[in-house]
Amino acid sequence: MPDQSRPPLPPAPFPILTSVQALRDWRTARFADNESVGFVPTMGALHQGHLSLVKASLAANTHTIVSIFVNPAQFSPTEDLSTYPRTLESDLAALSLLDVSALFLPPVDALYPSGITTDVTKQVGAFVEVKGLDAVMEGKSRPGFFRGVATVVLKLFNLVQPTRAYFGQKDIQQALLLRRMLVDLHVPSPLAHNLVILPTFRSRTSTSDGAGPGLALSSRNAYLSARERPYATVLVDALRAGERVWERQRGEGEGVVCVEDVLGAARAHVEGVVARIAALSSSPSSSSSPNGDSPPEPERDQVPHLSPLYFALNDPLSLSDLSGHLARGSGGAVLSGAVMLGKTRLIDNLVFEFELNPEEPKPRGGAGAGEGEERVAK
Numbered sequence: 001m002p003d004q005s006r007p008p009l010p011p012a013p014f015p016i017l018t019s020v021q022a023l024r025d026w027r028t029a030r031f032a033d034n035e036s037v038g039f040v041p042t043m044g045a046l047h048q049g050h051l052s053l054v055k056a057s058l059a060a061n062t063h064t065i066v067s068i069f070v071n072p073a074q075f076s077p078t079e080d081l082s083t084y085p086r087t088l089e090s091d092l093a094a095l096s097l098l099d100v101s102a103l104f105l106p107p108v109d110a111l112y113p114s115g116i117t118t119d120v121t122k123q124v125g126a127f128v129e130v131k132g133l134d135a136v137m138e139g140k141s142r143p144g145f146f147r148g149v150a151t152v153v154l155k156l157f158n159l160v161q162p163t164r165a166y167f168g169q170k171d172i173q174q175a176l177l178l179r180r181m182l183v184d185l186h187v188p189s190p191l192a193h194n195l196v197i198l199p200t201f202r203s204r205t206s207t208s209d210g211a212g213p214g215l216a217l218s219s220r221n222a223y224l225s226a227r228e229r230p231y232a233t234v235l236v237d238a239l240r241a242g243e244r245v246w247e248r249q250r251g252e253g254e255g256v257v258c259v260e261d262v263l264g265a266a267r268a269h270v271e272g273v274v275a276r277i278a279a280l281s282s283s284p285s286s287s288s289s290p291n292g293d294s295p296p297e298p299e300r301d302q303v304p305h306l307s308p309l310y311f312a313l314n315d316p317l318s319l320s321d322l323s324g325h326l327a328r329g330s331g332g333a334v335l336s337g338a339v340m341l342g343k344t345r346l347i348d349n350l351v352f353e354f355e356l357n358p359e360e361p362k363p364r365g366g367a368g369a370g371e372g373e374e375r376v377a378k
């Protein structure tokens with residue numbers, strides 16, 4: 001049955017699969033040919049970060065399938081489900097320039113046959129939780145978020161049955177939690193060992209709209225106003241301030257790192273920028289940019305509103321909060337943080353002394369292991 005509620009889809013040089021059956025049929029043909037399938041799940045509004053995942057998948061797999069699905073279950077009732085950027089035409093244009101094999105674009109009822117509401121207390125049907133790992137970092141301020149993510153991603157994995165799946169470091173907690181889900185729920189190989197995490201794609205140059213170098217690309221960056229954009233690198237700059245403390249303390253004496261010093265440096269950076277913005281709003285004639293160069297000259301009532309949400313240092317495997325002093329060889333760490341800039345929630349992270357992609361196990365033969373194919377660069 002065609003989806004009556006959806007307007008006709010623009011043409012694309014690959015099949016756009018809009019039903020579970022169409023996806024299953026597409027996948028069955030790939031199994032028959034013993035071909036490897038890379039999978040890139042997204043919520044659309046594609047940018048270069050997404051496309052870097054697609055390109056990595058194209059390089060390592062015979063076929064690459066992308067999904068676009070704005071998943072209601074990972075939004076709280078007060079979040080931006082209805083206004084989340086939806087840019088299907090330009091997404092298709094971007095994917096059309098790459099050699100993707102198919103796009104999975106399901107309607108909501110295809111993935112949630114029992115229906116779905118953002119109100120967790122009213123939800124019915126099967127859901128997936130990854131306890132513990134969902135309660136720290138992002139999970140503290142977005143309760144229910146990782147339950148929604150894990151649920152939809154397991155559904156997608158069950159349908160696509162990819163050889164490899166690709167996620168971005170920008171959402172590192174998501175990727176590490178999903179890896180745990182694969183292990184704990186005994187998801188079959190080869191996928192079980194093939195959740196690939198790729199580095200955060202960042203804005204490299206000061207762009208014409210004022211975004212500074214280093215800003216992690218994100219679909220929600222579209223919410224940033226022209227006044228806010230020059231401040232959007234505040235988060236990565238804060239993380240780098242923390243990183244400098246980590247590296248300095250590692251290089252000194254016994255190399256013991258003080259967690260509070262790392263977090264304190266990150267917080268201090270944001271507080272410094274908040275103070276500079278406050279000074280701007282109290283002196284209408286003064287103006288300065290977050291970095292002290294090319295001032296944006298905001299007017300008194302248009303001064304951006306910036307507030308820190310959290311900084312955290314976590315064990316990269318258990319995701320448990322780190323505290324105290326960390327000796328060399330203690331297993332590395334994830335330094336992550338979030339700030340609100342106007343109505344945009346920015347997240348970012350850096351990893352220290354931790355390999356994002358442990359070596360893939362050597363293929364032992366058998367269907368779908370992607371034998372003889374190029375491996376993803378670590």
Ligand SMILES: Nc1ncnc2c1ncn2[C@@H]1O[C@H](COP(=O)(O)OP(=O)(O)OP(=O)(O)O)[C@@H](O)[C@H]1O
Pocket residue numbers: 041042043044048049050052053166167168169170171198199200201202216217218219220221
């Ligand atoms: N800058 C980036 N670099 C690399 N991967 C990214 C980047 N941004 C997003 N991704 C990855 O793309 C995949 C799909 O993410 P999603 O569609 O939510 O985009 P997003 O930009 O993270 O959106 P949002 O602004 O809602 O967080 C995820 O694995 C995510 O980590």
Ligand SMILES: CC(C)(CO)[C@@H](O)C(=O)[O-]
Pocket residue numbers: 041042043069071074149152153171174
């Ligand atoms: C993994 C994902 C596609 C699940 O909806 C989403 O959380 C995202 O885009 O990162």
Ligand code: BAL
Pocket residue numbers: 074171
């Ligand atoms: N990028 C992960 C999806 C979300 O933040 O809603």
